[in-house]
Amino acid sequence: MAETADYLIVGGGIIGLNLALVAKTRNPESSVVLIEKEPSCGFHASGRNSGVLHAGFYYTADSLKARFTRDGCKRLTDYCLQRGLQINQNGKLVVARNEGELKDLDELFLRGKKNGVQLEEISARDARQIEPRARTYERALYSPSTAAVDPSEVVRSFLSDAIELGVQVRTDTEYIGRNGSDIRTSRGSFSAGYVINAAGVYADAIARDFGFAKDYRILPFKGLYLYQDADAPPVRTAIYPVPNLEQPFLGVHLTVTVGGRVKLGPTATPAFWKEHYRGMANFRLAEMSEVVSREALFFLRDDFSFRRLAIRELQKYSRSHMVRTAGELAEGLKLEHFSQWGRPGIRAQLVNITKNKLVMDFCYEADKNSFHVLNSVSPAFTCALPFTEHIFDQIEISAG
Numbered sequence: 001m002a003e004t005a006d007y008l009i010v011g012g013g014i015i016g017l018n019l020a021l022v023a024k025t026r027n028p029e030s031s032v033v034l035i036e037k038e039p040s041c042g043f044h045a046s047g048r049n050s051g052v053l054h055a056g057f058y059y060t061a062d063s064l065k066a067r068f069t070r071d072g073c074k075r076l077t078d079y080c081l082q083r084g085l086q087i088n089q090n091g092k093l094v095v096a097r098n099e100g101e102l103k104d105l106d107e108l109f110l111r112g113k114k115n116g117v118q119l120e121e122i123s124a125r126d127a128r129q130i131e132p133r134a135r136t137y138e139r140a141l142y143s144p145s146t147a148a149v150d151p152s153e154v155v156r157s158f159l160s161d162a163i164e165l166g167v168q169v170r171t172d173t174e175y176i177g178r179n180g181s182d183i184r185t186s187r188g189s190f191s192a193g194y195v196i197n198a199a200g201v202y203a204d205a206i207a208r209d210f211g212f213a214k215d216y217r218i219l220p221f222k223g224l225y226l227y228q229d230a231d232a233p234p235v236r237t238a239i240y241p242v243p244n245l246e247q248p249f250l251g252v253h254l255t256v257t258v259g260g261r262v263k264l265g266p267t268a269t270p271a272f273w274k275e276h277y278r279g280m281a282n283f284r285l286a287e288m289s290e291v292v293s294r295e296a297l298f299f300l301r302d303d304f305s306f307r308r309l310a311i312r313e314l315q316k317y318s319r320s321h322m323v324r325t326a327g328e329l330a331e332g333l334k335l336e337h338f339s340q341w342g343r344p345g346i347r348a349q350l351v352n353i354t355k356n357k358l359v360m361d362f363c364y365e366a367d368k369n370s371f372h373v374l375n376s377v378s379p380a381f382t383c384a385l386p387f388t389e390h391i392f393d394q395i396e397i398s399a400g
């Protein structure tokens with residue numbers, strides 16, 4: 001016998017959990033069930049990211065990311081403070097490595113102004129007063145509202161909010177397939193009124209079961225982290241490079257965890273299957289064939305400068321290369337202080353396979369029966385509160 005759910009949410013990351021919270025808050029009488037294939041929520045990107053609450057100056061004003069990052073940062077900061085969750089409100093510097101990067105630094109400043117983000121353009125001298133180890137060419141940007149949290153702690157807090165509100169959270173329960181509104185899982189079937197797919201790196205595959213995501217595939221990009229030893233000289237403020245504005249990755253940076261540890265990363269290394277964290281873990285042959293053949297094609301044709309990206313990122317498997325790269329942003333980083341790799345994360349990056357382009361903004365598709373969050377990339381963690389409210393507005397329109 002199938003169980004029933006008015007709203008069935010697939011995926012217990014920060015997006016699925018907040019969608020469940022919005023669904024139950026707006027429809028207290030409805031049954032809201034969230035299924036998560038892993039033993040706990042936040043097992044993938046939501047628990048394996050940098051934990052940075054971004055301020056919102058990277059994104060062009062017409063994007064969904066610009067709309068939600070500034071407010072998301074403020075709301076998640078307030079949430080952490082109210083709940084007593086750990087938060088490091090240490091701000092962030094964006095530094096230029098050479099004269100050529102000043103143009104894009106100025107572009108970020110303009111984007112910040114258009115997006116209503118508090119951002120200061122400062123001299124190299126002022127940058128060193130904020131963070132004595134910062135290296136920059138002529139000037140830098142300072143974002144006082146950027147903060148760092150413990151992402152797993154935040155996920156756990158949203159999970160307990162959801163359970164308290166009456167959301168039924170079923171872990172170890174994997175979406176397998178569907179027959180109409182009948183959803184098959186590894187633990188029985190659900191007759192679902194409305195299905196919301198927030199399955200991260202698997203969202204494209206699930207969307208295809210519903211006739212969506214025809215133009216898209218999700219490519220996994222691995223983010224490696226390297227930790228500085230606890231007794232090495234500290235860094236106070238996060239330091240980021242000027243990113244390549246044509247790509248959605250921010251480049252290797254230095255962040256300071258809520259526990260005060262300095263970490264370098266993440267890389268954006270093309271992975272060979274979707275949950276390819278280490279060694280042969282979570283290996284799936286069919287998945288690898290698809291991912292690797294697509295990556296090989298992008299590499300040969302050099303679509304979206306994939307060749308340069310892949311070569312550059314693969315070099316960062318070397319500890320000395322990582323430390324050297326980060327050393328362009330901060331003085332006095334020593335290889336012998338960086339002995340510990342952290343838990344890697346996988347970015348679920350959407351690619352438009354008809355245009356052969358990385359999708360830069362959040363992206364979703366929906367109809368009256370289902371909604372599919374297709375490109376839940378960074379900074380979706382920061383944006384989770386306003387983004388999921390927006391998604392639910394769209395669901396109310398689609399479902400009629």
Ligand SMILES: Cc1cc2nc3c(=O)[nH]c(=O)nc-3n(C[C@H](O)[C@H](O)[C@H](O)COP(=O)(O)OP(=O)(O)OC[C@H]3O[C@@H](n4cnc5c(N)ncnc54)[C@H](O)[C@@H]3O)c2cc1C
Pocket residue numbers: 010011012013014015016035036037038041042043044045046047048049050051052053054173174175176198199200201202222223224266344345346347348376377378379380381382383
């Ligand atoms: C290395 C890295 C660094 C990042 N840094 C930042 C940052 O500093 N700040 C920021 O704002 N964002 C950052 N991000 C982005 C952020 O982590 C993601 O945008 C966000 O976590 C996406 O959340 P999600 O809920 O959509 O996906 P996920 O957290 O991946 O959740 C999807 C869930 O769906 C489940 N699932 C998948 N398939 C099924 C199935 N068949 N059945 C049931 N469940 C299923 C998975 O197990 C998973 O738990 C970073 C990401 C990475 C990888």
